[in-house]
Amino acid sequence: MAKNSTVIVTGASSGIGLGVAAAFLARGADVVINGRDAGRLAKAAAHLGHDANVAQVAGDIGDAATGAALVRTAVERFGGVDVLVNNAGTFAAKPFTDVTEEEVDGFLTANLKGTYLTTQAVVRRMREQGRGGSIVNVGTVLVDHAVAGLTASAPVISKAGVHALTTSLAAELAADGIRVNLVAPGMIRTPLHADWDVDSFGGLALLNRVGEVAEVADAVVYLAGAEFTTGHALRVDGGHVTGRA
Numbered sequence: 140m141a142k143n144s145t146v147i148v149t150g151a152s153s154g155i156g157l158g159v160a161a162a163f164l165a166r167g168a169d170v171v172i173n174g175r176d177a178g179r180l181a182k183a184a185a186h187l188g189h190d191a192n193v194a195q196v197a198g199d200i201g202d203a204a205t206g207a208a209l210v211r212t213a214v215e216r217f218g219g220v221d222v223l224v225n226n227a228g229t230f231a232a233k234p235f236t237d238v239t240e241e242e243v244d245g246f247l248t249a250n251l252k253g254t255y256l257t258t259q260a261v262v263r264r265m266r267e268q269g270r271g272g273s274i275v276n277v278g279t280v281l282v283d284h285a286v287a288g289l290t291a292s293a294p295v296i297s298k299a300g301v302h303a304l305t306t307s308l309a310a311e312l313a314a315d316g317i318r319v320n321l322v323a324p325g326m327i328r329t330p331l332h333a334d335w336d337v338d339s340f341g342g343l344a345l346l347n348r349v350g351e352v353a354e355v356a357d358a359v360v361y362l363a364g365a366e367f368t369t370g371h372a373l374r375v376d377g378g379h380v381t382g383r384a
Contacts, residue, residue: 142167143249152179154329158352169217200253206260223261225254225276250297255299268277271316278323280376309370318369320362346377
């Protein structure tokens, strides 16, 4: 990845998204960060520092206007868009028959529709620029390997759509020089799991521990710059799927 690349990161107020933004900034990139809550996003920007290299766009990616605003800000502040990291999303465990229609719609909007609409806005700009680009989606290993007792059908099916979108767009956008890949984290220590005893899930992985945000961020940065890789899903799960725990 070129030092002066411009990167859009959705869901960057905390957790993996914030870690990804920090990783790109450390490598000399300009970053446009997004989150639904303007106050939390401003705190994230202050935490990141690098004021000259960070722009903020608050908004719900389920609204197409947010994707358009992200692209517009990237162009106005930094001259274009080179990388999109679709990290924004939500997760909550709930038994299958207890999930409401409203909750299903919420997961599909936050995890799949938002990724779809944001990617549309970015791809239109990348095509105008004519120099290719890189898209990295964030999925989950639960698409490939469910865990007994972790009842999360609604968020998992929405993330499965992101996995499918990655493969489909890798084929469709290759002629434009746009690469599309995915990072599939296992159990990662993030604020999303603040109410859980997250370390109790360490035994699911062959490496016998949970992952850290920086390890996912490193994988995202790698795929963003991997110029002969597209359509790939990189598991960052400590061997969770391989071990079939």
